[in-house]
Amino acid sequence: MKKFKWSIMSLAIVFSICAAFATRPKFDCSNMEQYYFAGGVYSPAGTEGVNYTCAEGSEACTYYSNDLIHFFECQVGTYCTNNCFVRQNQKPAKTTKPAPNTSAQAASSH
Amino acid sequence: MFKKQVMLECISALLILLFLYASVSKFLDFKTFIKEMNNQPLPNSWTPFLVWFIPCAEILLSAALIFERTRLLGFYGSLVLMGLFTIYSIVILLHGFSYIPCSCGGVIKKLTWRQHLVLNLFFVTLSVVGVIYQRKKSFHSIIITKNSFV
Numbered sequence: 001m002k003k004f005k006w007s008i009m010s011l012a013i014v015f016s017i018c019a020a021f022a023t024r025p026k027f028d029c030s031n032m033e034q035y036y037f038a039g040g041v042y043s044p045a046g047t048e049g050v051n052y053t054c055a056e057g058s059e060a061c062t063y064y065s066n067d068l069i070h071f072f073e074c075q076v077g078t079y080c081t082n083n084c085f086v087r088q089n090q091k092p093a094k095t096t097k098p099a100p101n102t103s104a105q106a107a108s109s110h
Numbered sequence: 111m112f113k114k115q116v117m118l119e120c121i122s123a124l125l126i127l128l129f130l131y132a133s134v135s136k137f138l139d140f141k142t143f144i145k146e147m148n149n150q151p152l153p154n155s156w157t158p159f160l161v162w163f164i165p166c167a168e169i170l171l172s173a174a175l176i177f178e179r180t181r182l183l184g185f186y187g188s189l190v191l192m193g194l195f196t197i198y199s200i201v202i203l204l205h206g207f208s209y210i211p212c213s214c215g216g217v218i219k220k221l222t223w224r225q226h227l228v229l230n231l232f233f234v235t236l237s238v239v240g241v242i243y244q245r246k247k248s249f250h251s252i253i254i255t256k257n258s259f260v
Contacts, residue, residue: 001112005119009176012123013130020134028142049148049157055211056223 029074034062036079042071045079055080114243121240122175125188128233129175133168136161151207167191182244189237196230199223 034045036052037060045052045062054061054077061077136143140161147157171191174184201207202223221229 001115004116008119008123009126012126013172016127016130017134020131020138023135024138025142028139030142030145047148048145049154053149053211 029064029072030062032064032074034064034074035071036062037071038079048075051081053080054078114247118181118240118243118247121236121243122181122184124236125184125233125240126172126175129168129172129188133165133172136165150211151202182241182248185237185240185244189234189241192230192233192237196227196234199227199230203227 030048034048035042036045042063042065048054048062052062054075057078058076059078060073061075061079063071064074065071143165144157144161147161148154152160167187168191171184171187174180174187202211
C-alpha cells in the first residue's frame with residue numbers, strides 16, 4: 001500500500017509541476033502597453049484593474065503594438081470601464097472600480 | 111477497507127494535482143496573476159493579500175494531503191477553499207457583481223464560468239468524500255488502538 005501511495009503521490013506532484021511549466025505562456029502581451037479600440041482610434045487603456053477591466057465576452061478587449069502602426073489583439077473580453085453591465089435594462093449599480101482616465105491621449109489611428 | 115484506502119489515495123492525488131498545478135502556474139506568471147486578480151470584482155486593496163494567500167494556501171493544502179497525519183485537515187481545507195471558489199462562481203453566474211470577470215489561471219483560463227462551476231463542484235464532492243472516508247478511517251484506527259490497550 002505504501003508503494004502505491006508514494007508512487008501515485010509522486011506522479012501527481014511531478015505531473016502538476018511539469019504541466020504548469022508546459023502551459024506557461026511564452027509571450028505575454030498583457031505585459032506590454034495596452035490599447036483599446038473605439039471610434040476607429042486606438043487609445044491607451046491604462047492599468048488593468050484600475051482604469052479598466054476585461055469583462056466576459058468573445059471580442060477583443062485590448063490590443064498591443066510594437067510600432068503604434070500595427071495593432072494586435074491581446075486580451076479577449078468586453079472592454080469595461082464602469083457602468084458596464086452584463087444584463088440589459090439593469091439599473092446602474094455601484095461600482096468599486098474607478099472610472100478610467102478619459103483624458104487619455106489617442107495613441108494612433110489604425 | 112483496501113478499496114477505500116485506494117480511493118483516499120486517488121482523491122488526495124487528484125486534489126494535489128489541482129492545487130499544485132494552480133499554485134505553480136500562478137507563481138510562474140505572477141504579474142499576470144496580479145492583473146487578473148485586479149480584474150476580479152473584488153476591492154483592489156485585497157489584491158496584495160490574495161495574490162500570496164491563494165497560491166500559498168494551495169501549496170500548504172497539497173502538502174497536508176500527502177501525509178496521513180494531516181490528511182483530514184487537508185480535506186477540510188480543500189473543502190473550504192473549493193467551496194469558496196464554488197460560491198464565487200455561482201455569484202458570478204447569477205450576475206451578483208456588476209460585470210463578469212475573466213475566468214483565469216493556467217489552462218483552466220480557457221474554461222467558461224459554467225465549466226468552472228462544474229469543475230469546482232466535482233472537487234467539492236471529492237473533498238466531501240475524502241472527509242467522510244478519512245474520518246471513518248481515523249475513527250476506526252482509534253478504536254483499534256484503544257482495543258489493543260484493553
